Amino acid sequence: MAILEVTNLTKSFGKTKVLKGISFQLEKGNVLSVIGSSGSGKTTLLRCINFLETADGGKIVVDGDTIFDSESDVKLSKKQQLEKQLKIGLVFQDFNLFPQYNVLDNVTLALKIRAKERPDFKKNKKQIYAEIEQKALALLKKMGLSDKVKNYPCELSGGQKQRVSIARAMALEPKILFFDEPTSALDPELTGEILKVIRELAEEHMTMVIVTHEMTFAREVSDYIVFMDDGIIAEEGKAEEVIGNPKTERLKAFLSKISD
């Protein structure tokens, strides 16, 4: 069964239709890359699925749970909405780390805030915080940042910042992790370390959706590729086929422009 089902998603800003009915599915443990020129709607798609924008129409189902349905009359409280949102994690293009917290606190902040709602929080505060920190340290170790846990974001390189932000998103154990052009804000020589981390996550069968410009990487790491053009999915399929053997003129044009 698909872990992510997006059906007929639409979004307009004023009179501009940015998403004109997007539908796709993603199987658990698979990696999907969304490619397309700027203005094609790929970032809006990602922002709608992450609730940073509210879609005008359509339906989003994650792991059998409907997290958005424009037809539904069921009104969710803000709290319930946030809970549903947490099934999805997001890594931003420009990291958006919290500058006043060190690396460890960036990763633990949301977990610690959430822990306060646990009924046993007052009784077991110390133990709960210790567990959260253990978990964060393990994630940071995996990201190769064990020696940076006490550093502040301003003391890190772009690649390190992005790895912290991946750890921060992973800490909430999302079912699907989204990346919004994770290497676009990095110097070319730093993109490698992020791509390596994503590749490792893919090997562990983390379900991921990556909006990216890195064609070679997309081809290598993704199971599926969706090519967006002017608010619709113009072409989709297995990574090899879509990039290696494009069918539509638009995609051919896009790929040749990218490789120049």
Add this chain to the structure above:
Amino acid sequence: MSFSTVNSELFIGFFENVKLFGITLLFALPLGLIIAFGSMSKFSPVKLLTRGFVWIIRGTPLMLQLFVVFYVPGLLFDIRFPGSNPRMTAAAIAFVINYACYFSEIYRGGIESIPKGQYEAGQVLGMTKTQVFFKVILLQVIKRIVPPMSNEFMTLIKDTSLARVIAVADIIMVAGKFSARGIIWPLFYTALFFLVFCGLMTVIFGRIEKRLDYFKA
């Protein structure tokens, strides 16, 4: 008139200035934040009303506001300020309202300068808007508004001497009484009080800036 007599009377006067300074900050700092939220409200009646109010307060002289607060309630509604020192109460009300409006604009500038991504990052991590504001945004705002705030604090201590127009016995008023008796030097000597106070403030704000220097925002 001995130096120490003048000195101790001036100190008593300056204590009034410092008292007004303290009360103003105590109430105007939080009130300013509320006004800032009002002027950023998405509900346009609230926004327009708040911005109109801020315009009136910032657009008229503080001295005039002191007169209005002190005289108008009595003239129109026959209300007197309660307490042993109604003049100080009236002055404090005028100062709190006036400074809250200036603070609100500083807060607004600070809050609006924080990148949208900080709010979005908080949101996708499951935080509520209130949690994002207090856990993520506020300290960054404070760091950004320390320099303009230090300006306001310095202006405030000097502005407090305006309260003498409604006969709050501040340091300048005390010194003025000496001048009326032909002793002119205490009036100029009051400058030293303000200078020392502002010097102290500079040191304190410098410390705060340094304390917040550990991160860049």
